[in-house]
Every structure is written in C-alpha cells, then in structure tokens.
Amino acid sequence: MQGFDRKGMAARLAxxxxxxxxxxxxxxxxxxxxxYVPLEREVIFHSENGILGMGPAxxxxxVDPWLVNAGKQPVTLRPGGSYCHHADSFAMIRGGHxxxxxxxxxxxxxxxxxxxxxxxxxxxxPAVGGAMDLGAGAKRLWVIMExxxxxxRPKLVEQCGYPLTTPAAVxxxxxxxxxxxxxxxxxxxxxxxxxxLTLEQVQSVTGAPLHTQ
Amino acid sequence: MQGFDRKGMAARLAxxxxxxxxxxxxxxxxxxxxxYVPLEREVIFHSENGILGMGPAxxxxxVDPWLVNAGKQPVTLRPGGSYCHHADSFAMIRGGHxxxxxxxxxxxxxxxxxxxxxxxxxxxxPAVGGAMDLGAGAKRLWVIMExxxxxxRPKLVEQCGYPLTTPAAVxxxxxxxxxxxxxxxxxxxxxxxxxxLTLEQVQSVTGAPLHTQ
Amino acid sequence: MINKIVQSMxxxxxxxxxxxxxxxxxxxxxxxxxxxIEALIEQGAKDLVCVANNAGNxxxxxxxxxxxxxxxxxxxxxxxxxxxxxxxxxxxxxKIELEIVPQGTMAERMRAAGAGVPAFFTATSVGxxxxxxxxxxxxxxRRYVMEHALKGDVALVEAWEGDRWGNLTYRSSGRNFNPxxxxxxxxxxxxxxxxxxxxxxxxxNVHTPGxxxxxxxxxxxxxxxx
Amino acid sequence: MINKIVQSMxxxxxxxxxxxxxxxxxxxxxxxxxxxIEALIEQGAKDLVCVANNAGNxxxxxxxxxxxxxxxxxxxxxxxxxxxxxxxxxxxxxKIELEIVPQGTMAERMRAAGAGVPAFFTATSVGxxxxxxxxxxxxxxRRYVMEHALKGDVALVEAWEGDRWGNLTYRSSGRNFNPxxxxxxxxxxxxxxxxxxxxxxxxxNVHTPGxxxxxxxxxxxxxxxx
Numbered sequence: 018m019q020g021f022d023r024k025g026m027a028a029r030l031a032x033x034x035x036x037x038x039x040x041x042x043x044x045x046x047x048x049x050x051x052x053y054v055p056l057e058r059e060v061i062f063h064s065e066n067g068i069l070g071m072g073p074a075x076x077x078x079x080v081d082p083w084l085v086n087a088g089k090q091p092v093t094l095r096p097g098g099s100y101c102h103h104a105d106s107f108a109m110i111r112g113g114h115x116x117x118x119x120x121x122x123x124x125x126x127x128x129x130x131x132x133x134x135x136x137x138x139x140x141x142x143p144a145v146g147g148a149m150d151l152g153a154g155a156k157r158l159w160v161i162m163e164x165x166x167x168x169x170r171p172k173l174v175e176q177c178g179y180p181l182t183t184p185a186a187v188x189x190x191x192x193x194x195x196x197x198x199x200x201x202x203x204x205x206x207x208x209x210x211x212x213x214l215t216l217e218q219v220q221s222v223t224g225a226p227l228h229t230q
Numbered sequence: 231m232q233g234f235d236r237k238g239m240a241a242r243l244a245x246x247x248x249x250x251x252x253x254x255x256x257x258x259x260x261x262x263x264x265x266y267v268p269l270e271r272e273v274i275f276h277s278e279n280g281i282l283g284m285g286p287a288x289x290x291x292x293v294d295p296w297l298v299n300a301g302k303q304p305v306t307l308r309p310g311g312s313y314c315h316h317a318d319s320f321a322m323i324r325g326g327h328x329x330x331x332x333x334x335x336x337x338x339x340x341x342x343x344x345x346x347x348x349x350x351x352x353x354x355x356p357a358v359g360g361a362m363d364l365g366a367g368a369k370r371l372w373v374i375m376e377x378x379x380x381x382x383r384p385k386l387v388e389q390c391g392y393p394l395t396t397p398a399a400v401x402x403x404x405x406x407x408x409x410x411x412x413x414x415x416x417x418x419x420x421x422x423x424x425x426x427l428t429l430e431q432v433q434s435v436t437g438a439p440l441h442t443q
Numbered sequence: 444m445i446n447k448i449v450q451s452m453x454x455x456x457x458x459x460x461x462x463x464x465x466x467x468x469x470x471x472x473x474x475x476x477x478x479x480i481e482a483l484i485e486q487g488a489k490d491l492v493c494v495a496n497n498a499g500n501x502x503x504x505x506x507x508x509x510x511x512x513x514x515x516x517x518x519x520x521x522x523x524x525x526x527x528x529x530x531x532x533x534x535x536x537x538k539i540e541l542e543i544v545p546q547g548t549m550a551e552r553m554r555a556a557g558a559g560v561p562a563f564f565t566a567t568s569v570g571x572x573x574x575x576x577x578x579x580x581x582x583x584x585r586r587y588v589m590e591h592a593l594k595g596d597v598a599l600v601e602a603w604e605g606d607r608w609g610n611l612t613y614r615s616s617g618r619n620f621n622p623x624x625x626x627x628x629x630x631x632x633x634x635x636x637x638x639x640x641x642x643x644x645x646x647x648n649v650h651t652p653g654x655x656x657x658x659x660x661x662x663x664x665x666x667x668x669x
Numbered sequence: 670m671i672n673k674i675v676q677s678m679x680x681x682x683x684x685x686x687x688x689x690x691x692x693x694x695x696x697x698x699x700x701x702x703x704x705x706i707e708a709l710i711e712q713g714a715k716d717l718v719c720v721a722n723n724a725g726n727x728x729x730x731x732x733x734x735x736x737x738x739x740x741x742x743x744x745x746x747x748x749x750x751x752x753x754x755x756x757x758x759x760x761x762x763x764k765i766e767l768e769i770v771p772q773g774t775m776a777e778r779m780r781a782a783g784a785g786v787p788a789f790f791t792a793t794s795v796g797x798x799x800x801x802x803x804x805x806x807x808x809x810x811r812r813y814v815m816e817h818a819l820k821g822d823v824a825l826v827e828a829w830e831g832d833r834w835g836n837l838t839y840r841s842s843g844r845n846f847n848p849x850x851x852x853x854x855x856x857x858x859x860x861x862x863x864x865x866x867x868x869x870x871x872x873x874n875v876h877t878p879g880x881x882x883x884x885x886x887x888x889x890x891x892x893x894x895x
Contacts, residue, residue, distance in 0.1 A: 025767050035447050036444075036445065039654055047765075059444055059445045061445075061608070061653070061654070062652070062877050064842075065772060065773070066696045066699075066842050066845050067842055067844050067845050068842055069653070070608070070646075070654045071795070081841065082698075082893050083699060083841035083842060083843050083894070083895055084699075084841045084842050085696070085697060085842055089696070089697040089698075089699075094646055094841075096642025097606060097607075097608040097610065097641040097642055097653070098642045098646050099644070099646045099647075099649035099652045100611060100646050100647050100649075100839075100841055100842060101651075101652060101844065102839075102844050102845065102846070102847070102849055102876075103696075103772070103776035103777075103844075103845050103846045103848075103849055104558075104776040104777055104779070104780035104848075104849045105778075106773075107558075107772065107773030107776050107777060108554075108557060108558035108559070108626065108777075109652075109654055110559075110773055111557060111558055111559030111560070111679040111773055111777070111791060111792070112556070112557045112558045112559040112626065112792065114557075114626075114654050115654075121654055135798075135877070142748050142749055142756075142757070142760050143746070143749065143766055144746070144747040144748055144749040144750065144769075145769055145770075145771050145772070145799065146746050146747045146771075146772050147745055147746070147771065147772040148771075148774055149771040149774075149793045149797060149799065150771050150772060150773030150774065150793045151789075153792040153793045153794075153795065153865050154559055154773070154792070154793065175680055180797065180798050181796055181797045181798075182797065183795075183796070183797070184795070184796035184797075195655065200753065221863075242612050244619075246484040247525070249670075249671065250619065250671050252880055268554055272670055272671045274671075274834070274879070274880070276880070278546060278547070279470045279473075279616050280616055280618050281616055281618050282878045282880055283834070283872075294615065294618050295472075295473070295667050295668055296473060296614050296615035296616060296668070297473075297615045297616050298470070298616055299469065299471050301471075301566045302470070302473075307615075307872055309867045309868025310832060310833075310834040310836065310867040310868055310879070311872050312620065312836060312870070312872045312873075312875035312878045312879075313613075313615055313616060313618055313872050313873050313875075314878060315550075315613075315618050315619065315620070315621070315622040315623055315650075316470075316546070316547075316550035316619050316622075316623055317550045317551055317553070317554035317621045317622075317623045317784075319547075319550075320546065320547030320550050320551060320784075321551075321780075321783060321784035321785070321852065322878075322880055323547055323785075324547055324551070324566070324567065324784055324785030324786070325782070325783045325784045325785040325852065326566060326785060327783075327852075327880050327881065328880075348572075355523055355530075355531070355534050355541055356523065356543065357520070357521040357522055357523040357524065357543075357546050358520055358521070358543055358544075358546070358573065359520050359521045359545075359546050360520070360545065360546035361545075362545040362547075362548075362568050362571060362573065363545050363546060363547030363567045366566040366567045366568075366569065367547070367566070367567065367785055389801070392552075393571065393572050394570055394571045394572075395571065396569075396570065396571070397570035397571075398570075428577050438573070513742070528852070551784070553785070555789070559792065560777070560789045560790060560791060560792050561808035561809065561811075561813055562789070562790050562806075562808060562813075563781070563786045563788070563789035564786060564787050564788050564789070565785065565786060566785065580788075582787035582788060582817075583694065583787065585787075587787055587788075591808075612873065613873065614873065615872070615873070618873075645874075646841075647838065647839065647840065647841070647844075647874070647876070648871070648873070648874040650873070
C-alpha cells in the first residue's frame with residue numbers, strides 16, 4: 018500500500034485550510050504544508066519563535082540570517098507580518114488564538130492522545146520544544162504522518178505506547194493512506210482514503226478500529 | 231508648628247533621589263517632587279499608564295492630548311523615554327524594577343503599614359488605582375504627606391485606623407515637620423526635623439514614639 | 444482576502460449580545476474608544492459587565508451607557524473621580540454592581556486571559572480588604588493572593604493605525620490597557636485614526652498583531668488628536 | 670549622567686559569580702549573544718545553571734562552556750539536536766543536570782519572574798511525564814499545572830540597537846527569548862549591533878525599555894548580520 022507520497026499528504030491537508038486561519042506548522046512534513054497553500058488564499062502562518070505572517074523559503078541568494086522558522090530554516094515575512102517575543106508568541110498559542118496546529122507524531126490514539134516527543138520513558142533527554150504548548154493551546158490540532166512506522170507497525174493505535182505530548186488533543190489525522198477524524202467517544206472515523214485503497218486494506222495496518230461516517 | 235510648605239517638602243524629598251533611580255510619583259504632593267529634581271541629574275520617572283522617562287509639564291501651547299501622567303495631567307517625554315502597555319508597565323512595578331515609589335497617605339503606622347485609598351470600611355466605592363500594586367511592588371516606598379490632618383490629628387500612628395493599602399511597606403516618611411525612617415522592630419526614627427523644630431514639639435503631634443538614630 | 448476593515452458602526456457592533464462582558468480601553472480620555480462606546484449605546488446590548496479603568500465621566504460615553512441602565516456591573520480600579528457622577532448615583536441607589544480591582548492586577552488578569560493562564564499569584568492586595576475571600580499562599584517566605592483571568596466577550600479598543608489584517612499601533616500614552624484588552628476578548632473591535640495598506644506597518648513595530656483583532660474601523664478623532 | 674554602555678567585555682562580565690543562574694537569549698544562532706558567551710567563558714564563573722532554548726551546538730559558545738565543566742545544570746526545551754554533541758556526552762556521563770521545560774512554559778516562567786508573579790497555571794504538560802511532581806488544579810472544568818517563576822542572576826541578550834539608558838530594539842526573529850530574559854534577571858547584559866544616541870529610538874518602538882538592562886556593549890557581528 019502506497020497511497021500519497023509526502024508531498025501528496027501535505028497537499029491534501031493544505032486543501033482543508035480555509036482563508037483567514039492562523040496556522041502553526043511543526044517541523045518536518047507539517048512544514049511542507051505551507052508550500053501547498055497558494056499565497057492568494059490568505060492563511061497566516063505563525064512560528065513559535067515570534068513570527069506571525071511567515072512566508073515561503075527565500076531564494077538561496079536572498080536568505081536573511083535574522084529570519085528563521087521554528088525548524089531554524091530560512092523563511093520570509095509576508096506583507097502584514099509582524100514579530101514578537103517568545104512570551105507573546107506563546108500567549109498566542111496558549112491563549113487559544115491559533116486556529117490550527119499541524120504536528121508530526123510517533124503515535125495518535127483513538128481518544129486523540131498524541132505522542133511525538135520522546136521515544137520511551139527511558140529517553141532521559143528528549144527534546145520537547147513547543148509541542149506540548151501547541152498541543153494544549155491551539156484551537157485544533159491535526160497530525161500529519163506516515164500511516165505506519167518504517168517496519169510496518171501502526172501509528173494509529175488504541176493507546177499510545179510512547180510518552181504523551183498532550184492527551185485527547187488530536188482532531189484529525191492525515192496519513193499517506195487517508196484522512197481520519199478523531200471523534201470523542203467513537204475513535205477514528207474515515208474522512209477520505211487515498212485513491213485505490215479499500216477500508217479493509219487500511220484497517221489491516223491500523224491499530225484501532227476505523228469507523229465510517 | 232509650620233515647618234516646610236508643600237514645595238519645601240517636595241524639594242526635601244527630591245534631594246534624596248540619586249541619579250539613575252527609576253521613580254514612580256503618586257498623585258498630589260508626590261507629583262510635585264519631579265519639579266525639584268534637576269534635569270541634569272538623570273532620574274527616570276515612570277508613570278503606571280505606560281510611560282518610562284516622563285518629563286515635566288509642557289508649556290500651555292505645547293500640550294499633547296495623547297500624553298498624560300497617572301493623574302491625567304499633560305506631561306512630556308524625555309529623550310530616552312518609551313511607552314508600553316499596562317501589563318508591561320505593572321510588570322515593571324510588580325517585578326521590583328522601580329527603585330522608588332512616592333505616595334501620599336492618610337496614615338502611616340510605625341510598622342510601615344500605609345493607608346491611602348479608602349477612608350473607612352464603609353466607603354463602599356473607593357478608588358484604589360495602582361496604589362496597592364506600587365506599595366507591594368516597588369523596591370522602596372516613601373510617603374510624603376502633612377504631618378497631621380486638617381483638624382490636627384496625627385497621621386503617623388501606632389496602627390492605621392483606615393483600611394490598609396499595603397502592610398509593612400513604607401521605608402521613609404517626609405512631612406512638613408521632618409523626615410522619618412521606618413525601622414523594622416523599632417518604628418519611626420527621626421532623620422531630620424524642619425528648621426527650628428524640637429523633637430518634643432514634633433512628638434506632641436505624632437501618634438507613635440519618635441526615636442533618634 | 445482577509446479584510447477586517449468595516450465601513451459602518453453597525454457592522455462594527457454586529458452580534459454583541461445582552462449579558463456580554465465588554466472590555467473598554469483607555470486611561471481617562473487617552474486611548475479611549477469614544478466612537479465605539481457611542482456605537483454600543485446605539486446598538487442596544489444591555490445587562491453588560493463593563494471592564495474599564497474608570498467608571499465614566501460626565502454624562503457621555505460609558506457614563507451614558509450606565510445612565511441608560513445597560514450596565515449591570517462595572518469592574519474597575521478607579522471608580523471615584525471628580526466626574527463620575529452617574530456611577531455615584533447608580534451605586535448609591537444600588538442599581539449597579541462594583542468590583543474594584545487594583546490597576547496592575549486588572550491589567551494582568553486580562554493579559555492572563557489572553558495568554559491562556561487561568562490564574563496567577565501576586566503580592567498586590569495581600570493584607571488588605573481587597574484580599575478578602577481570595578486564596579492566599581506563601582512562596583519563598585512571602586504571601587501572595589491568587590487572581591483569576593478576566594476574559595471579555597468583546598473588547599473595544601482605540602489605536603493610532605490599523606490595517607486589513609487587524610495589525611495595530613498605538614500613539615504615545617494612548618496604548619495603556621488597549622493591547623491587553625485586545626488579547627483578552629473573543630471579539631475585538633478597534634477604532635483607528637489611520638488605515639494603513641498591508642505591509643506599511645514596520646513588522647518589528649506592530650504593537651498588537653492582527654491575531655488579536657477582529658474588526659477595524661476608521662474614526663477621525665478631529666484636529667486635536669491628529 | 671546615566672551611561673550603561675561599557676567599553677570592554679571584562680567590564681561587561683564584572684561581578685558574575687560562581688553558582689549563578691545565567692539566562693542566555695537566542696533561538697539557534699538567531700538572537701544569540703555569541704560574544705557575551707565567549708566573554709563568560711573568558712571570565713571564569715563556574716557551577717552555573719544555564720537557561721537557554723537549546724543545549725549548545727558544536728564545540729563553541731554554550732557547548733564550550735559546558736565542555737569546560739562550568740555548567741552544573743541546563744534548563745531548556747530542546748536539548749537534543751543534530752549538533753548537541755557536548756551536551757549528549759556530558760549528560761550520558763552524568764556530568765550535567767537537565768531540566769526540560771516546554772518552550773512556552775519556559776518563556777512564561779521567565780516573564781513571570783520579571784513581572785513579580787511567583788507562580789501561574791498552564792494547561793501545557795498536563796497528562797504528560799513533564800507534569801510529574803507538579804501541583805495540578807482544575808479551573809472551569811479543565812486541568813492545569815502550577816509553574817513557578819524562573820529568575821536569573823544574569824541575562825545575556827542580543828539586540829539590534831541600544832542606547833545609554835539601556836533601551837533596546839531587536840531585529841526580525843532575533844527578538845525571541847531576549848526580552849523576557851532581560852526582564853527576569855538581576856543583571857542584564859546586552860550585546861548590540863548598533864549604539865544609538867539617547868532619543869534616537871522611537872519611544873513607541875523601544876522593545877526592551879532600559880529599566881530591564883544594566884550594561885550595553887557594542888559588538889560588530891560582521892557583514893552577514895549587518
């Protein structure tokens with residue numbers, strides 16, 4: 018089963034972001050989502066290091082060393098963008114002013130738990146960054162990730178095995194195999210499957226029941 | 231007994247403010263203190279409505295309607311001054327960044343209690359403004375006030391009769407009759423008396439013992 | 444295209460409900476959104492809880508809103524001033540509730556609401572009658588009271604410049620409570636002296652980023668304020 | 670005359686004691702006070718607690734300070750990155766303590782220290798292993814943890830402009846942690862790319878007012894950062 022490639026996943030998620038939303042994109046595949054929101058659809062990207070209205074990566078010869086995103090990659094600022102300090106930036110997050118946060122994850126559970134920062138309780142020096150603030154603070158949290166690990170184990174599960182980032186926070190998951198809502202009291206509900214895939218196929222690599230709408 | 235007039239009191243207090251201090255002046259006689267700090271002695275005046283580096287009142291034809299002090303009187307801004315919002319301004323106060331706050335008072339007690347906002351427990355709609363924040367937050371609180379009420383009752387007392395603004399906060403009191411430190415475990419200690427006055431005279435209109443250094 | 448600029452006061456006030464908590468910026472006349480208050484009077488919402496530093500002046504603006512019986516409760520630091528005649532009348536007649544809050548605590552409670560902090564501790568008011576009923580606690584040998592976030596349904600703010608994304612700048616001491624109120628309300632409406640093109644404001648010097656602002660309306664405050 | 674501008678790194682570092690908690694601004698390389706960190710290495714203070722978003726990179730700067738055995742403990746949100754080799758070595762050898770703090774909580778804890786708030790509540794980390802040992806409490810049906818102010822003895826910050834009163838501005842995303850660290854320390858030292866005359870900075874657009882800054886030193890960061 019292949020489904021979407023990473024670009025396809027990012028493009029699929031980008032379709033669902035309406036104009037006017039304020040969106041924080043995590044490191045990795047989430048960052049790619051920005052490339053698939055056309056500039057004329059005004060979505061305001063927030064970066065936790067104090068940028069509101071972030072634009073795409075600059076041309077190689079236009080890199081500004083002062084201007085990086087949360088992944089420390091060079092970015093640009095759109096007209097209308099602004100800068101603030103870290104406490105103000107996380108006030109935006111913690112105060113519920115971010116419409117959408119998109120994160121990657123190791124696992125998402127059927128109750129919306131997300132694990133994306135530490136690979137075991139014994140990982141004694143994991144890097145949490147802003148993930149817990151974003152998980153707890155954004156108005157809605159969507160996850161974008163491969164449907165299974167490299168060795169084929171499901172990442173949509175009944176219960177997370179890894180240490181949690183935020184309990185009961187994920188509203189929707191985008192994977193290479195489809196799009197799944199997390200519905201309280203029910204679990205994963207299929208919104209969309211990648212072209213050519215059947216529910217049975219996708220269920221066979223998912224660690225929790227997939228419901229239909 | 232007369233001692234200093236209001237200008238004399240303000241001038242006396244102003245003498246004791248060293249260059250470099252950041253100072254918040256309350257409404258009334260405290261505001262007059264600013265007039266007696268020469269501009270060449272750089273003292274930075276803070277106003278709780280978001281001004282740091284406040285300057286003297288403008289000439290009548292130079293009044294800027296946007297620029298008022300905490301008493302809503304027109305003021306100016308010195309070169310090097312800046313503006314901030316109310317939460318940042320009170321962060322300066324609450325965080326202990328103001329070297330000195332000068333307030334007026336109804337009463338100051340021998341343990342440093344100050345009462346300056348409500349004239350009785352039955353005053354159901356008193357105006358507290360920023361007095362409690364300043365009392366609790368400034369590095370040091372000095373009071374400037376008449377030594378007695380208009381009808382001759384002492385304002386330096388054993389214990390405040392009026393509702394407190396802040397307990398055990400006052401470090402020094404400037405009155406028309408002298409200057410008095412508030413020393414923990416001891417009470418009022420005379421620093422200075424107005425010219426021509428004796429300790430006995432001043433003690434006779436003071437509601438708590440006056441100690442000498 | 445995101446466009447938060449509205450053309451009429453009716454549009455600016457749309458949807459404000461009876462029973463709302465309304466945060467009103469300004470420190471005295473400076474930074475006070477006069478025209479928005481007038482528009483709220485016009486709009487008709489009642490049973491309001493108003494949060495403002497002062498309890499109105501004369502018989503206009505907030506004082507008029509109170510006089511019309513539209514304000515159930517006022518939360519402020521300085522209700523009593525020379526001009527607060529309407530408040531005094533209503534309060535003495537038992538027709539308005541008052542919650543008096545130290546000025547810095549009031550600002551911080553709104554900043555907390557905007558920043559997702561439900562409660563915090565402060566030394567302000569410890570040992571006074573304003574600490575009555577508040578939880579107290581010791582940290583490092585000093586006593587503090589717990590204060591709760593103060594959230595608004597609506598904030599009415601005054602700014603110097605605004606653009607279609609809702610970015611604002613303030614002039615001089617007109618900033619005061621406006622930025623904290625803007626971040627603390629579900630619906631923030633700004634009256635601005637100048638509308639700017641998107642990108643005209645210097646990104647480092649935007650004082651309230653548009654994320655905190657829902658509607659912007661141009662108001663000419665006249666020559667004294669230009 | 671108030672003059673916070675110092676002419677030598679020795680003057681900038683004077684009085685930093687062994688055992689100090691040192692707040693170090695920056696987000697990766699951006700807004701990081703490189704030259705002040707070098708000067709701290711030179712100065713010699715040891716047994717330090719360092720607060721920074723990252724645990725150093727390569728074998729220079731903060732990583733070098735750690736490699737020299739001068740850092741007892743690091744408080745950060747993101748210790749593990751590709752270049753954090755020194756930290757990993759020391760940590761595995763049990764030679765450095767780590768307190769890992771969510772990034773927003775870290776910023777807010779310093780802002781609280783600067784604002785005189787000893788503790789506050791946040792939903793961040795609730796239900797995770799980072800909430801272990803923290804007091805939890807419910808407000809309006811949601812659970813929060815209590816977090817304590819994080820105060821510094823010293824803050825090392827990087828800014829774009831500075832004047833003799835200590836007023837600072839930041840450039841672009843170089844602002845990040847610097848303003849909250851400046852307000853949270855007893856001794857705040859700023860390296861600035863440009864010294865300005867008093868009054869040259871626009872009063873509305875000072876990002877860190879001088880009240881939070883003790884020393885300012887001019888550092889030319891080179892053409893890439895000019």
